[in-house]
Amino acid sequence: MTLDNIKPGCECVVKKVNAQGKLDQRLMDMGLYPGLMIKVIRNAPLKDPMELELDGFYLSLRHEEASYVEVCRR
Amino acid sequence: MKNVMTLVALAGQPNCGKSTLFNSLTGASQHVANYPGVTVEKMSGAYRYEGMKTEVVDLPGTYSLTSYSLEERVSRDFLLHDKPSVVVNVVDASNLKRNLYLTFQLLEMEIPVILNLNMMDVARRRGIDIDTNELSRRLGALVVPTTIKTGKGKNDLLKSIQSASRPEQNYEPLRIDYGSMEPFLSRVQEMLSESGDPSYPLRWLSVKLMEGDTEARKLIEKQLSNANELLEFVEKQRGNFESQNEEKSERHIAFSRYLAADTISKYCVRTVTGPTVPLSDKVDRVLCNRYLGPVILLGVIWLLYELSIVQGYKLTSYTWPFLAQLRELTAFIMPDPGFVWEPLIRSFSLWFVDSINALLNYIPIFFILFGLIAILEDIGYMPRMAFILDRLFRRFGLHGQSTLPMVLGGVFVGGCAVPGIMSTKGIPDERARFATILIIPMLNCLAKTPLYILMINNYFPEHKGMAMVFVATITILMALPIAKILTLTLLKGKETAPFIMEMPPYHLPTIRGVVGRAVERVWLYIKKIVTIVAAVAVILFVLLQFPGLNKERRAHYETMANTAREAFYKKIKGNAYAAQIPEDKLMDLVLYAGDYKNARMGVKKKEKAKAIDMKFAEKNPLFFKFIKPQKDKDARKVNRALKKLISARKKILREIKKEKIDNSYLGVMGRWIKPATQWAGFSWRVNVALLSAFAAKESSVATLGALYQQDEGNESLEKRMKEKEIGFTSLHALALMLFMALYPPCIAAAIMIKVQTGSANWMLFSMIIPTILGLSVASLVFTGGTLLNLSGLQAMFIFYGLALAATIGTGLIKNKTDYM
Ligand SMILES: Nc1nc2c(ncn2[C@@H]2O[C@H](COP(=O)(O)OP(=O)(O)O)[C@@H](O)[C@H]2O)c(=O)[nH]1
Ligand SMILES: [Mg+2]
Numbered sequence: 001m002t003l004d005n006i007k008p009g010c011e012c013v014v015k016k017v018n019a020q021g022k023l024d025q026r027l028m029d030m031g032l033y034p035g036l037m038i039k040v041i042r043n044a045p046l047k048d049p050m051e052l053e054l055d056g057f058y059l060s061l062r063h064e065e066a067s068y069v070e071v072c073r074r
Numbered sequence: 075m076k077n078v079m080t081l082v083a084l085a086g087q088p089n090c091g092k093s094t095l096f097n098s099l100t101g102a103s104q105h106v107a108n109y110p111g112v113t114v115e116k117m118s119g120a121y122r123y124e125g126m127k128t129e130v131v132d133l134p135g136t137y138s139l140t141s142y143s144l145e146e147r148v149s150r151d152f153l154l155h156d157k158p159s160v161v162v163n164v165v166d167a168s169n170l171k172r173n174l175y176l177t178f179q180l181l182e183m184e185i186p187v188i189l190n191l192n193m194m195d196v197a198r199r200r201g202i203d204i205d206t207n208e209l210s211r212r213l214g215a216l217v218v219p220t221t222i223k224t225g226k227g228k229n230d231l232l233k234s235i236q237s238a239s240r241p242e243q244n245y246e247p248l249r250i251d252y253g254s255m256e257p258f259l260s261r262v263q264e265m266l267s268e269s270g271d272p273s274y275p276l277r278w279l280s281v282k283l284m285e286g287d288t289e290a291r292k293l294i295e296k297q298l299s300n301a302n303e304l305l306e307f308v309e310k311q312r313g314n315f316e317s318q319n320e321e322k323s324e325r326h327i328a329f330s331r332y333l334a335a336d337t338i339s340k341y342c343v344r345t346v347t348g349p350t351v352p353l354s355d356k357v358d359r360v361l362c363n364r365y366l367g368p369v370i371l372l373g374v375i376w377l378l379y380e381l382s383i384v385q386g387y388k389l390t391s392y393t394w395p396f397l398a399q400l401r402e403l404t405a406f407i408m409p410d411p412g413f414v415w416e417p418l419i420r421s422f423s424l425w426f427v428d429s430i431n432a433l434l435n436y437i438p439i440f441f442i443l444f445g446l447i448a449i450l451e452d453i454g455y456m457p458r459m460a461f462i463l464d465r466l467f468r469r470f471g472l473h474g475q476s477t478l479p480m481v482l483g484g485v486f487v488g489g490c491a492v493p494g495i496m497s498t499k500g501i502p503d504e505r506a507r508f509a510t511i512l513i514i515p516m517l518n519c520l521a522k523t524p525l526y527i528l529m530i531n532n533y534f535p536e537h538k539g540m541a542m543v544f545v546a547t548i549t550i551l552m553a554l555p556i557a558k559i560l561t562l563t564l565l566k567g568k569e570t571a572p573f574i575m576e577m578p579p580y581h582l583p584t585i586r587g588v589v590g591r592a593v594e595r596v597w598l599y600i601k602k603i604v605t606i607v608a609a610v611a612v613i614l615f616v617l618l619q620f621p622g623l624n625k626e627r628r629a630h631y632e633t634m635a636n637t638a639r640e641a642f643y644k645k646i647k648g649n650a651y652a653a654q655i656p657e658d659k660l661m662d663l664v665l666y667a668g669d670y671k672n673a674r675m676g677v678k679k680k681e682k683a684k685a686i687d688m689k690f691a692e693k694n695p696l697f698f699k700f701i702k703p704q705k706d707k708d709a710r711k712v713n714r715a716l717k718k719l720i721s722a723r724k725k726i727l728r729e730i731k732k733e734k735i736d737n738s739y740l741g742v743m744g745r746w747i748k749p750a751t752q753w754a755g756f757s758w759r760v761n762v763a764l765l766s767a768f769a770a771k772e773s774s775v776a777t778l779g780a781l782y783q784q785d786e787g788n789e790s791l792e793k794r795m796k797e798k799e800i801g802f803t804s805l806h807a808l809a810l811m812l813f814m815a816l817y818p819p820c821i822a823a824a825i826m827i828k829v830q831t832g833s834a835n836w837m838l839f840s841m842i843i844p845t846i847l848g849l850s851v852a853s854l855v856f857t858g859g860t861l862l863n864l865s866g867l868q869a870m871f872i873f874y875g876l877a878l879a880a881t882i883g884t885g886l887i888k889n890k891t892d893y894m
Pocket of ligand 1: 092135192196221581
């Protein structure tokens, strides 16, 4: 399962990041490493992008980018 | 004490208060905003503390120090090459763990680091308790807590900077343990030290090489003779590591840093109260709500326009008199005009003041607009705007963060391209940033509005509202497809970036910050625009005034003037006053009458009119008799003759002006480009007006005003234009409005484009393309409309439909991303 499929209000744990290059580095720098717990807060009014909470920190990213993050539901 | 200059760098993640600290230290008023990515360039300033002068550099906020983004490269290069004596690492104390990720990278660069725990107020409010001694011990760096917004802790920080910049201070900075990668790192480091490279910290360089950092590889290539050999060795080490650990090296490195951050925060950070839903999230439930969010967003934009454009415009009626006084003063200082010839210096000065005044008149509007934007920025609403609109904009190759620039540029009506283009700095995606820059001039800036209003009042009098909605929305319908086409073609090769944006917590804005920023931006506007517009005003003046009239024509007008004067004297022959108006006083009388008329213009109150009369009577009792002859028969005669004379003079002046423009270089150009513009239905006069709009678009209406000189009375330009341009239909007007909508950026905006794109070619491009496009659209509408026998209104509807279709059509084409 990938992060873009998680519904708002649900929590999940990062398993693996499949991105490459710039996107990969950006995701890592924002702290999306395996084992991290993520809560999906909401989708934007037009569905994309989505807002996440990780460790008290709020982040928005597009579904397309989230699709590179493998997660498992809690 | 010797005056040694210490260099201090401020580094930190976006939005942790670096610029606030910078301003507090240096007394500067640098841009502070609750918006990631505001500071892209580094800013420097200086302060003095206990006699020591210190230079401070505010680096762009970054989450990391890789070479993937411009901000990170800027920060890293500075730290590496300018070798500051201390780095103040500003961190958000309420979010220490995440911030440490960057701290470790700074420590690795072996520059003395002071950890500035900022936003202690927020941390305290959230019940976060930080053991600063333990933190300092573990990091091997000074730790200084502050709430810099209120100035708390600033003195401690100043003291620490001073002590840390002394070389004898020796801290043993924390070394991140990269676990299973350590043996590989040692091997790389050993090879590096054998190659003899002393200029960069070796451990840092080894980590960067193992990370596969492209800039680090470039450094090696530049500095070392055995670069190829070394890089090959690194590649092998990376390969070995990855096959042994089944993990990418860069990911392992990032993970090790997070692990270390986790450990430290476990020992140093205590959260007293349990986790609660932060206030910001509660607010976002409303502001980013599926239905309410867009409505509120529209409301905010509407309020922005309502308060700045509508209410601000009302304010200009209070400020305009000051500008009018400036003009009066200029007119007063300059030599008086002659009967037909105006001294060149006078006409030039007045032209100059008029040009500048046209722009200065907008200051109240901009002050309010910039103030409101500053409030939105401080609160933290901008990222929410980007969040709500990203989906829509992305379809056209733009970015959520294109919202602010487009609002400033005038998405609907009444913006200014200059601040709009300036604010594209924060867009992280190069391709979207360029597309945004290039379409902003196509939006409706304030200066385009006067022409719209003239055209609509004149040629769409029965459908004013509809026509206004048309011009307010057609620009965005043209700009979006153009943006999409640009990103699919010319901008295809530009770097894109993922949309990964922090949603910072909401803050309360401070009055000082908001007013300060509004003033600062208005000042920037005045400086940039006014100087440029002034320069162009000079050029335009020359183009409109020269070559002027030849000898014969001058003689012709002299004769006309003489005839008029002779007629005057003939009429008052034998009059009791005739002797009191010698030839050399005649001009004074004419000017006196003109002054009186000006003074009385628009004065309705009886007492006020009386006061003016008193003043003029006192100034020159004799002349006053001619203006207000009462029952004096002879004076009445003079009065009639004078009126005739004045109107004769006016007619001559008008003809001279018209002939001058007709003959002027600009007039020649207007006729010369007629073959190109005839398909759009532009007469050469319209061409001249459009050419003169190049400096500042409001000139278009002013020039039209000069071209359609009035004959008698005070008819409005609307009426005059209608009379003079016979055969000018609503279709002509529509074509003209569309051309104005797509008009190339004014000089000031063009220069801003050059600054923001860093290239003169893009600037030229941004001027040529809209011209071609505008002419094509105008020709299509005019020629097509003529052929199909459409009225202006019909053509308007059809064109709107076409633009809407183009917008939807291009929106459906998919853009490729290439940030992988
Ligand atoms: N509560 C609080 N807010 C602060 C403090 N310092 C800065 N801010 C606010 O944090 C936001 C970001 O500040 P700024 O200086 O632009 O951050 P930068 O991106 O690091 O340059 C602004 O809204 C500041 O007013 C502080 O100590 N406490
Ligand atoms: Mg800043």
